Amino acid sequence: MTATPVLSVRGLSKNFGALVVAQAIDLDLAPGARVALIGPNGAGKTTFVNLLTGFLEPDDGTIALAGENLAGLRPEARVKRGLVRTHQISELLLDNTARDNVAIAIAEREGFAWRLLRFGKEWRRCRDEAQERLEEMEIGGIADRSVARLPYGEQRLLEIAIALSLRPRLLLLDEPAAGVPSHETEVIHQALGRMPASIAILIIEHDMDVVFRFALEIVVLVQGRVLTRGAPAAVSADPRVRAVYLGTAAL
Amino acid sequence: MRHARFSLAAIGHLVPWAIAIVYFYAAPDYLSFGTQVMIWVLFAMSLDLALGYAGILTLGHAGFFGLGAYAAGLFAIHVSPDPILGHLAAVGVAALFGAITGAMILHTSGVTFLMLTLAIVSVLSEYANQARNLTGGDDGLQGIRLDPIFGLFQFNIFGKTAYVYALIVLFGWFLFAWRIVHSPFGRSLDGIRQNPRRMRAIGTPVWWRLLAIYTISAAMAGSAGALSAHATRFVGLSVLSLLTSGIVTVALILGGTRRLYGAFLGATIYFVVQDYSAKISPFFWEFVVGGMLIATVLLLEGGLLDLGPAVLRLCDRWRARQGK
Numbered sequence: 160m161t162a163t164p165v166l167s168v169r170g171l172s173k174n175f176g177a178l179v180v181a182q183a184i185d186l187d188l189a190p191g192a193r194v195a196l197i198g199p200n201g202a203g204k205t206t207f208v209n210l211l212t213g214f215l216e217p218d219d220g221t222i223a224l225a226g227e228n229l230a231g232l233r234p235e236a237r238v239k240r241g242l243v244r245t246h247q248i249s250e251l252l253l254d255n256t257a258r259d260n261v262a263i264a265i266a267e268r269e270g271f272a273w274r275l276l277r278f279g280k281e282w283r284r285c286r287d288e289a290q291e292r293l294e295e296m297e298i299g300g301i302a303d304r305s306v307a308r309l310p311y312g313e314q315r316l317l318e319i320a321i322a323l324s325l326r327p328r329l330l331l332l333d334e335p336a337a338g339v340p341s342h343e344t345e346v347i348h349q350a351l352g353r354m355p356a357s358i359a360i361l362i363i364e365h366d367m368d369v370v371f372r373f374a375l376e377i378v379v380l381v382q383g384r385v386l387t388r389g390a391p392a393a394v395s396a397d398p399r400v401r402a403v404y405l406g407t408a409a410l
Numbered sequence: 411m412r413h414a415r416f417s418l419a420a421i422g423h424l425v426p427w428a429i430a431i432v433y434f435y436a437a438p439d440y441l442s443f444g445t446q447v448m449i450w451v452l453f454a455m456s457l458d459l460a461l462g463y464a465g466i467l468t469l470g471h472a473g474f475f476g477l478g479a480y481a482a483g484l485f486a487i488h489v490s491p492d493p494i495l496g497h498l499a500a501v502g503v504a505a506l507f508g509a510i511t512g513a514m515i516l517h518t519s520g521v522t523f524l525m526l527t528l529a530i531v532s533v534l535s536e537y538a539n540q541a542r543n544l545t546g547g548d549d550g551l552q553g554i555r556l557d558p559i560f561g562l563f564q565f566n567i568f569g570k571t572a573y574v575y576a577l578i579v580l581f582g583w584f585l586f587a588w589r590i591v592h593s594p595f596g597r598s599l600d601g602i603r604q605n606p607r608r609m610r611a612i613g614t615p616v617w618w619r620l621l622a623i624y625t626i627s628a629a630m631a632g633s634a635g636a637l638s639a640h641a642t643r644f645v646g647l648s649v650l651s652l653l654t655s656g657i658v659t660v661a662l663i664l665g666g667t668r669r670l671y672g673a674f675l676g677a678t679i680y681f682v683v684q685d686y687s688a689k690i691s692p693f694f695w696e697f698v699v700g701g702m703l704i705a706t707v708l709l710l711e712g713g714l715l716d717l718g719p720a721v722l723r724l725c726d727r728w729r730a731r732q733g734k
Contacts, residue, residue, distance in 0.1 A: 238613030250608040252601050263594075263601055264612040272598045272614065275589055282594060325612060 163226045165190050165329050165359040171220035180206040182383040192359040195374035203383040204363050212244055213237045241328035245318045247337050251306045257317050258302035261289035264321045296320045296350055312343035332362040336369050426674045430577050441569040447681050448576040449637045454662040454673035456630035462667030464623045465603030469655045470527025473534050474628040476650035478504040478635025483551045483645040491557040497636045504632020505625050512624035535650035551645040572641040583630055664706055666713025675714050
C-alpha cells in the first residue's frame with residue numbers, strides 16, 4: 160500500500176443495547192476500488208453504511224476519508240468531502256424533472272444553493288452539467304420528465320447520476336439493482352461498468368449476479384464483523400461463507 | 411401559442427396590483443378594509459414561504475404577527491413615533507424571535523413541531539394577557555401616536571396613508587418572496603419539503619436552510635403585524651390568539667399554497683366573504699367560509715387559483731364528449 164487509502168476504517172464498533180451490530184470492523188479501500196459488501200440479513204450492512212455516512216455515531220473506532228478523520232462530522236459535511244451514497248429505495252424529488260434533480264445537487268456542490276441574487280448564469284451551468292450526467296447514464300432523453308412518472312429502473316439510474324454529479328471520492332451503492340425488474344437489470348449493469356475509474360466504490364448488494372459481475376473484491380460481513388475479504392472466486396469457494404449463506408448442513 | 415400564454419402570464423402578474431390601485435380611487439370610503447386585506451395577504455404570504463414552500467407545519471404564525479404588532483405599538487409609545495423606524499424595529503424583533511424559537515424547535519418536524527409552535531404562541535399570548543402595564547392586557551394596547559411618514563404623509567381616519575403604506579410594504583415583500591422562491595435557495599427549500607433525506611444526501615444543511623426561511627417568514631409576519639398596529643393605532647390581544655393562526659392558514663389554503671398569489675386570492679376572498687355575509691348575519695359568515703374551504707380542499711388541489719384551469723379542463727372534456 161503506497162497511496163493513502165480513500166477509506167480507512169479502524170476498529171469500528173456499535174451496539175444497540177445488547178445487540179452488537181458492528182464489531183471492530185477494519186476496512187481499507189484504495190482509489191478505484193470495486194468492492195462488494197455482502198452478508199446475510201441482519202449482518203450489519205445497513206448499520207455500517209449509516210456509520211460511514213454519519214447517520215449513526217460509532218461507540219468506538221475511527222473512519223478516515225483520504226486521511227481525514229470524519230469523527231463528529233455531520234452527514235452533509237461528509238458529502239461535501241466526497242463520501243456519497245445512493246439509496247436502497249430511491250430518494251428523489253418526485254415533483255421535479257430528472258434534470259432539476261441533478262442540477263439541484265450540482266448547485267449544492269458548487270455552493271450556489273444559498274444564493275438569492277445573480278444566479279441565472281450559474282443555474283444554467285448547473286442544468287447543462289446535469290444534462291451531461293444524465294447522458295453518461297444514457298437517460299439524457301428523460302431530462303424534462305417529472306420523476307414521479309419515470310419507470311423505476313430509470314429512477315435507479317437517476318439516483319446514480321445524482322451521486323456522480325457530487326464528484327464522490329467514495330461512492331456507496333446501496334443495492335442499486337433493488338426493485339428493478341429482471342429484464343432491466345442489464346441497464347444497471349452497464350451503468351455500473353461506466354463508473355469513472357478514479358472513484359472508489361463500495362457496493363452493498365444481495366443480487367450475486369450483480370456482485371460477481373461488478374466487484375473485484377468481496378467483503379463478507381456476518382454478525383457485525385468481517386468474516387473474510389478476497390477475490391470473488393476465493394470468497395465463493397470459502398466453506399465458511401457457504402456455511403453462513405446455506406447453513407452447515409449443505410456442505 | 412407559447413408566446414400568447416407568456417404574455418397572458420405577464421398580464422396576470424399585473425392584475426393584483428392593478429386592482430389595488432383601482433380600489434384606491436374607486437372605493438375611498440372603504441380604504442381601511444382594503445388595508446386590512448393587504449395586511450392579511452402579506453401575513454398569508456409569509457406563511458406560504460414556511461408552510462407552502464419549505465413544508466414547515468406551523469400554527470404559530472400568530473406569534474410573529476402579534477409580536478410585530480406589539481413591538482410596533484410599544485415602539486411608537488415608548489421610543490419614537492416615527493413609523494418607519496417602528497416598522498423596522500418590529501420586523502427585527504419578529505425575525506429575532508423566529509430565529510431563536512426556530513433554532514430551538516426546527517430539529518423536530520410534523521406533529522411534534524406543530525405542537526411546539528402552538529405552545530410558543532400560547533406562552534406569548536398569556537404573557538401579553540398578564541403584562542397589563544406593558545400591553546394593556548385584554549383591553550389592548552392604546553394611545554399609539556405616529557408621526558407622518560417621512561414627515562409628509564399623516565395617518566388619518568380615512569386611511570389613505572395607511573393604504574398606500576401597506577401597498578408599498580406588500581409590494582416590497584412580494585418582490586423579495588418572488589426572488590426567494592425562484593432562487594437556488596428556494597429550490598433547495600422545495601427539495602427539503604419533498605424529501606429531506608434526498609437533500610441531506612446531496613450535502614444540504616437542512617436545518618440551517620429551514621432556520622433561514624423560518625426567520626425570513628417570521629420577519630414578514632412581523633411586518634404584517636406592524637402594519638396592522640400602525641393602520642389601526644391599536645393592538646388587541648386577539649393578534650396572538652390561536653384563531654389568528656387559524657385564519658391565516660385557512661386564507662392561504664383557500665387561495666392555494668406555493669404560488670405566492672394564493673395568499674392574495676385567499677386573503678381577499680376570506681375577508682370579502684366575511685364582510686358580506688356578516689352583514690346578513692353575524693354568525694353566518696363562518697359557515698360560508700367553512701363551506702368554501704371544504705369545497706376547495708375537496709375539489710381543487712391547488713386552491714382557488716386552480717378554479718380557472720379546472721373549469722377549462724371540464725370544458726375541454728365536455729367538448730371532447732360532444733365531438734364524439
